[in-house]
Amino acid sequence: MAILEQIRTKGRWPITILIAIALISFFINFDDILRYLNIKDTIGANVGEINGNAVSYQDYSRRMEYYSQVEQILYQNQQNEGATERIKENAWFSFINHDVFEKEYEKIGLDVSDVELLDLAKGANLSTIVVNLFADPNTGQVNWDNINFFWANEDGDPRRQLLINYLEDEIIKNRKYEKYSVLINKSDYINSLQIKSGVADRSTNVEFNYIVQNYSAERDSSIVVTDKEIKQYYNENKNRYEQTESRDVEYAVFSILPSGEDFETAKEKMEILAADFAKATDARQFAIANSEVTPLAKYYRKDELNSDLAEFAFSATKEEILPVYLDNYSYKTARISDIKDLPDSVRARHILIRYEQTQESYDAAKNKADSLFNLVKANPSLFIVVAMSNSEDGSAQAGGDLGWFKDGTMVQTFNDSCFFQPAGKIMLLETQFGFHIVQVTERGKEMKKVQLATIEREIRPSQATLNSIHAMANDVIVACEKNYNKFIEYLQEKGIELKKENQVQRAATRFGNYSEAHELIRWIYNAKINDVSDIIEIDSRQQLIIAVVTKIRETGFSPIEDERPAIEAMLRLEKEHEAEAEKMKQAIAEVTTLEELAAKLKIDVKQSVDGTNFGSMYISGLGVEPKLAAAVSSSEENKLYGPVIGDMGVYAYSVTTKKIDEGYTEELERNRIIRMSANKSFYNILIKAAKIIDLRPNFF
Numbered sequence: 001m002a003i004l005e006q007i008r009t010k011g012r013w014p015i016t017i018l019i020a021i022a023l024i025s026f027f028i029n030f031d032d033i034l035r036y037l038n039i040k041d042t043i044g045a046n047v048g049e050i051n052g053n054a055v056s057y058q059d060y061s062r063r064m065e066y067y068s069q070v071e072q073i074l075y076q077n078q079q080n081e082g083a084t085e086r087i088k089e090n091a092w093f094s095f096i097n098h099d100v101f102e103k104e105y106e107k108i109g110l111d112v113s114d115v116e117l118l119d120l121a122k123g124a125n126l127s128t129i130v131v132n133l134f135a136d137p138n139t140g141q142v143n144w145d146n147i148n149f150f151w152a153n154e155d156g157d158p159r160r161q162l163l164i165n166y167l168e169d170e171i172i173k174n175r176k177y178e179k180y181s182v183l184i185n186k187s188d189y190i191n192s193l194q195i196k197s198g199v200a201d202r203s204t205n206v207e208f209n210y211i212v213q214n215y216s217a218e219r220d221s222s223i224v225v226t227d228k229e230i231k232q233y234y235n236e237n238k239n240r241y242e243q244t245e246s247r248d249v250e251y252a253v254f255s256i257l258p259s260g261e262d263f264e265t266a267k268e269k270m271e272i273l274a275a276d277f278a279k280a281t282d283a284r285q286f287a288i289a290n291s292e293v294t295p296l297a298k299y300y301r302k303d304e305l306n307s308d309l310a311e312f313a314f315s316a317t318k319e320e321i322l323p324v325y326l327d328n329y330s331y332k333t334a335r336i337s338d339i340k341d342l343p344d345s346v347r348a349r350h351i352l353i354r355y356e357q358t359q360e361s362y363d364a365a366k367n368k369a370d371s372l373f374n375l376v377k378a379n380p381s382l383f384i385v386v387a388m389s390n391s392e393d394g395s396a397q398a399g400g401d402l403g404w405f406k407d408g409t410m411v412q413t414f415n416d417s418c419f420f421q422p423a424g425k426i427m428l429l430e431t432q433f434g435f436h437i438v439q440v441t442e443r444g445k446e447m448k449k450v451q452l453a454t455i456e457r458e459i460r461p462s463q464a465t466l467n468s469i470h471a472m473a474n475d476v477i478v479a480c481e482k483n484y485n486k487f488i489e490y491l492q493e494k495g496i497e498l499k500k501e502n503q504v505q506r507a508a509t510r511f512g513n514y515s516e517a518h519e520l521i522r523w524i525y526n527a528k529i530n531d532v533s534d535i536i537e538i539d540s541r542q543q544l545i546i547a548v549v550t551k552i553r554e555t556g557f558s559p560i561e562d563e564r565p566a567i568e569a570m571l572r573l574e575k576e577h578e579a580e581a582e583k584m585k586q587a588i589a590e591v592t593t594l595e596e597l598a599a600k601l602k603i604d605v606k607q608s609v610d611g612t613n614f615g616s617m618y619i620s621g622l623g624v625e626p627k628l629a630a631a632v633s634s635s636e637e638n639k640l641y642g643p644v645i646g647d648m649g650v651y652a653y654s655v656t657t658k659k660i661d662e663g664y665t666e667e668l669e670r671n672r673i674i675r676m677s678a679n680k681s682f683y684n685i686l687i688k689a690a691k692i693i694d695l696r697p698n699f700f
Helices: 019-023 030-037 057-074 083-107 114-122 128-134 144-152 158-185 192-203 227-236 260-279 283-290 307-313 359-378 380-390 394-398 412-419 463-480 484-494 518-526 560-588 594-601 626-633 666-678 682-689
Strands: 046-050 053-056 204-214 246-255 322-327 330-343 345-353 401-406 426-431 434-443 446-458 499-504 536-538 543-553 641-645 649-660
Touching (some): 046 057, 046 083, 057 083, 057 158, 083 158, 083 682, 114 144, 114 158, 144 394, 192 204, 192 666, 204 594, 246 463, 246 518, 260 283, 260 330, 260 446, 260 463, 283 330, 307 330, 307 446, 345 359, 345 380, 345 394, 359 380, 359 426, 359 434, 380 394, 380 434, 412 426, 412 434, 463 484, 518 536, 560 594, 560 641, 560 649, 626 641, 626 649
Antiparallel strands (some): 046 053, 204 649, 246 499, 246 543, 322 330, 330 446, 345 401, 345 434, 426 434, 536 543, 641 649
């Protein structure tokens, strides 16, 4: 959409989230994607079909490339958990959106205008896409300076333009979906008769006495369910047995974990390192050089550390060392590298001078910053005036005032300058945002804080351990000879757990609790029933899996033979309940009151606690019994009724009082119906109708 380019102004604003966009240097091409995903020789293939439209391998890969670039920008080129799967799913949904949802929008002329897009992007009615991106993660408040800076900044960076296009598309996509949802939810016609009937049902509250003949846990051997009854029920309710393609899998898993010997070896090495650590004159530099995880420069309050670490940090001397301890799969130790009295928050003001990525711009900004620094240092009273006329961010309007901020909120250089220097001192420093002339105006209450030098070393399986685990898995393959029965026998003989994972989907990216299972899923969908796999590595090669496909389900209707046991059990239960009801019916015919019936059946009469109406699902003192609630709400007072076949037993009852709730109005009933309508989901309906075929696991 060109409209957002046209509304960008020359004004400059602060940005804390997306400024890194202008600093990122990356280019990712099609070959990179192919190498990354290890995909070869697939040109001309299709990865799926949506609404009858084939999705080619090339088109899908290009779409993945696009979302890869967006991902790189949004996460500033850093590794992000789940990035690969998110890229794949975003790329796939873009085709679904185009071939399914956009087709529906087009039919009814649903669109988003340029004016509407402008309002959603930076106006009074911000899109949730914009809110989520520009909100402060701590407060949830939208940072308008960031929003204005982002849309206004014209730096000619093609990567910014890519992100702008992405955000515009996402805003439009989200808005169309919202509009369509509203139309669907408001499409139901609510007539006056429906409302009046609903009011009558839900405003009439009854209280009643009842008896219940609870169902027996023992099965009645005299009751028989015939094949004809099973087939009839299956045919009459066939839609209940519609299924999607899936597989059931049994498997053995061998986890790549360090052995006890590996733990001992790692601890011995850590103890040797700790001895050197204890002698080091500069604990922090030693930790930085020897820890697998770089220690943070942060100064901690006592309540920010776990109890054991806190006790050490706030009682030991700088010369003492925390004894080596085990934390999950890492050995750790620590020393105090520094102690300071620091506030938890400070208030500061600054003057920001930005520069472009050229030497000329950098030199000009540096000269300007030096000049202004000398000016305000000589005459601090000019700080506000100089900030208002020179600072290149939103704080200029407030004389550079940044307000109060907590330790760790700002970038490291800026943060340390503010927290480690006294109030009133004027400083000149440089960050990735530019040159800052900074003055701390107020400091919070100071307290003791400790900086820790920590050393962390992960415990990894040795080569001997790896060989042993692989050998155990290989022994299974050799012993079972790819035979399912022998596979089961061997696992039982060796006491190896047999696990099960049912209804594994073709497009699954995980297998049970394990990630990165693409190779396993591909094998599963190429296997036949009772095929035994080779050793397959999943979960970042941390798990060795040997799998067997035990059941194959194809898209369509579940065969009657698969459903027979469940149908037979259900029909048998129904017949047993009907038999219990028939016994109560015969007893009711011989009495006139609930009390007489209770005496005859030797059952106590119980009383409902709260009012029940036609819309009640839950009855106090009983639980969920919708059939009983519906029955009592439409019954007359002081008459014996029954039997009612409920979920927990067979009931007989007598209504004692009926009360009309005058407060339940037609407006309340209308709102209830609207809320129920809002729960209807068109998403699954459209997806199902599109008959989507997802073949991506064959390629990716």
